[in-house]
Amino acid sequence: MRRRILQNVAIVIRDGVPLAPFTTLELGGPARHFADAADEAALVEALRWADDRELPVALLGGGSNVVVADAGFNGLVVRIATRGLLFETSGGDATVTAAAGEPWDALVAEAVGRGLGGLECLSGIPGLVGATPIQNVGAYGQEVAETIRSVRVLERSSWQTRSLSPEACGFGYRDSNFKREPTRFVVLAVTFGLRPGAAPVLRYRELAESLAGTSEAPPTLAEARATVLALRAKKSMLVTAGDPNRRSVGSFFTNPVVEAAEAEAVAARAGDDGATMPRWPAADGRGRVKLSAGWLIERAGIAKGLRRGPVGVSSAHALALVHQGGGTTAALLALAREIRDTVRVRFGVTLVPEPTFVGVAWNLASG
Ligand SMILES: Cc1cc2nc3c(=O)[nH]c(=O)nc-3n(C[C@H](O)[C@H](O)[C@H](O)COP(=O)(O)OP(=O)(O)OC[C@H]3O[C@@H](n4cnc5c(N)ncnc54)[C@H](O)[C@@H]3O)c2cc1C
Numbered sequence: 001m002r003r004r005i006l007q008n009v010a011i012v013i014r015d016g017v018p019l020a021p022f023t024t025l026e027l028g029g030p031a032r033h034f035a036d037a038a039d040e041a042a043l044v045e046a047l048r049w050a051d052d053r054e055l056p057v058a059l060l061g062g063g064s065n066v067v068v069a070d071a072g073f074n075g076l077v078v079r080i081a082t083r084g085l086l087f088e089t090s091g092g093d094a095t096v097t098a099a100a101g102e103p104w105d106a107l108v109a110e111a112v113g114r115g116l117g118g119l120e121c122l123s124g125i126p127g128l129v130g131a132t133p134i135q136n137v138g139a140y141g142q143e144v145a146e147t148i149r150s151v152r153v154l155e156r157s158s159w160q161t162r163s164l165s166p167e168a169c170g171f172g173y174r175d176s177n178f179k180r181e182p183t184r185f186v187v188l189a190v191t192f193g194l195r196p197g198a199a200p201v202l203r204y205r206e207l208a209e210s211l212a213g214t215s216e217a218p219p220t221l222a223e224a225r226a227t228v229l230a231l232r233a234k235k236s237m238l239v240t241a242g243d244p245n246r247r248s249v250g251s252f253f254t255n256p257v258v259e260a261a262e263a264e265a266v267a268a269r270a271g272d273d274g275a276t277m278p279r280w281p282a283a284d285g286r287g288r289v290k291l292s293a294g295w296l297i298e299r300a301g302i303a304k305g306l307r308r309g310p311v312g313v314s315s316a317h318a319l320a321l322v323h324q325g326g327g328t329t330a331a332l333l334a335l336a337r338e339i340r341d342t343v344r345v346r347f348g349v350t351l352v353p354e355p356t357f358v359g360v361a362w363n364l365a366s367g
Contacts, residue, residue: 011035011045019068019077019358022060024126024239026247027329028068028358031058031077037101038081040154040188047156047186050076058358059186061100062127064239065135065249069359070329077358080130082188087114089196095149097191100130104137112221117198118147121207123225124232126239126250130187134178135354136171140228141203145171147192153185161188173283173290174254174354182356200224206231236316245314247323252336253293253351257282263289266296266347273299293351294319297339300346308335329360 017034020026033055037043050057056075060066084099085107094116098107104127108119121142131137132144133151148171151164164185170177178185200221202208210227211219219227232238236245258266267274278295282288297318298304305315310327312335314320321336340351353362 011037011042011049013046013049013076017077019060019063019072022079023063023066023068024247025063025067025249025323025329025332026325027070027323027327027332029070029072031073031075033076034079035076036079036081038083040082043078043080043082043186043188044154044159046076046078047154050078057183061131062103064126065131065355067249067329067332067353067355067357067360069357071359073359080128080186082130084189085110087116092196094194094196095191096194097189098129099189100128100187102129103127104129104132108225111192111194112225115197115221116194117196117200117221118142118192118194119144120200120221120224121204121228123228124238129190133169133171133176133187133190134356135174136176138174140207140231142201143171143173144190144192145169145176147194149191149193151187152189152191153187155185156183173257179356234316236314236320236322244324245316245320245322247325248314248320249355251293251317251319251354252321253297253319253340254354255293256291256296256349256351257284257288258291258349260287260289262349263291266291266349269347270299291349293343296343296347296349296351300339300343302339302342308338311335313339333360333362 014034016030018030019028035046037046047057058073058077060077060079080101082099082101085102086097088095104125107129108123111119121140125137125139133148136143136145145166148166151169152161153164154161200219207227236243237250239246263279267277270277278292280290282290302313304313304318306313309331310324311332312322314322321332323332344350
């Protein structure tokens with residue numbers, strides 16, 4: 001362990017720190033070097049420490065969307081632990097600015113508790129605020145791109161902090177410029193625009209149907225949050241102690257977005273099932289179609305609950321790959337590759353993984 005002090009900023013660099021306990025998959029080897037960044041000065045200092053040594057850096061939030069190599073990471077892992085929440089209301093407008101290290105679901109709960117709409121459908125997503133813009137997290141009919149007003153970042157090449165507009169973030173479905181250029185920025189804080197007294201967003205049919213008829217009055221934000229949490233619990237899409245499906249990254253693959261003609265071809269390959277194949281217009285305004293990765297996986301013959309030793313498919317959700325304990329990242333990736341290949345052979349669609357790979361490349365891993 002070493003301590004480096006510069007301009008009264010102390011950071012502790014630890015060597016050989018196991019990363020598995022910092023991930024929801026509970027898989028992966030050690031970080032060669034590891035630092036916790038409890039404030040922005042420490043974060044900058046840790047990044048400079050790595051730059052001085054020409055070491056690669058991996059940023060870690062809650063570890064709920066990362067797959068770490070069994071060999072670990074041969075660089076510095078910086079765990080973002082910055083805190084701070086600021087709610088501001090002016091007339092009919094409300095914002096909250098949250099430091100990157102704030103736990104996401106606590107922020108959602110606080111917003112809902114204050115009667116502020118905009119985040120309620122994103123209840124129960126694990127991880128920290130700073131990671132939410134990275135893949136534009138979304139669920140149950142909402143995504144953060146709809147509410148993000150600005151993202152304060154540190155640009156790593158210039159060491160400047162900047163405030164990025166939503167347009168500059170380049171948000172797409174489970175995508176953003178942060179994901180496309182992963183070494184360019186560190187997210188320091190995110191400002192969300194919220195709607196005081198708003199009704200919950202009920203675009204997602206399963207959520208709307210679950211809430212329908214539960215009371216005479218229109219559903220409240222709190223009821224929407226409770227319903228989302230209940231739906232997620234049924235699908236093991238919460239990290240709940242004791243749940244055998246709890247070690248996952250949530251959905252392992254994104255839903256494929258394809259041209260309309262390709263969607264027709266996939267439906268044709270599905271035969272009799274094609275008529276009921278789930279599909280939605282993609283939100284990219286280009287006439288493309290979003291398919292359900294989970295449906296494709298199941299129709300390709302991969303059942304929920306499939307096991308390959310200590311890894312498998314969640315018994316509650318075909319899109320979640322789970323680790324049962326005592327497994328390896330290599331085994332998980334072999335199963336992911338098997339699923340990708342099976343779906344490709346059956347439907348001609350190549351599934352793309354959702355999480356970030358640390359110390360291992362998906363394409364190399366997939367052979
Ligand atoms: C049970 C379960 C359910 C899930 N459900 C959903 C869902 O419904 N919708 C959804 O979109 N996702 C879902 N996820 C995925 C995951 O929770 C989200 O992507 C979440 O935002 C990741 O946050 P994290 O703090 O754990 O990020 P991490 O896993 O620690 O990091 C993810 C990526 O973001 C980068 N990163 C993290 N913090 C920063 C920062 N401050 N600046 C720059 N880069 C950073 C990391 O380097 C890494 O590339 C689920 C995961 C699980 C385990």
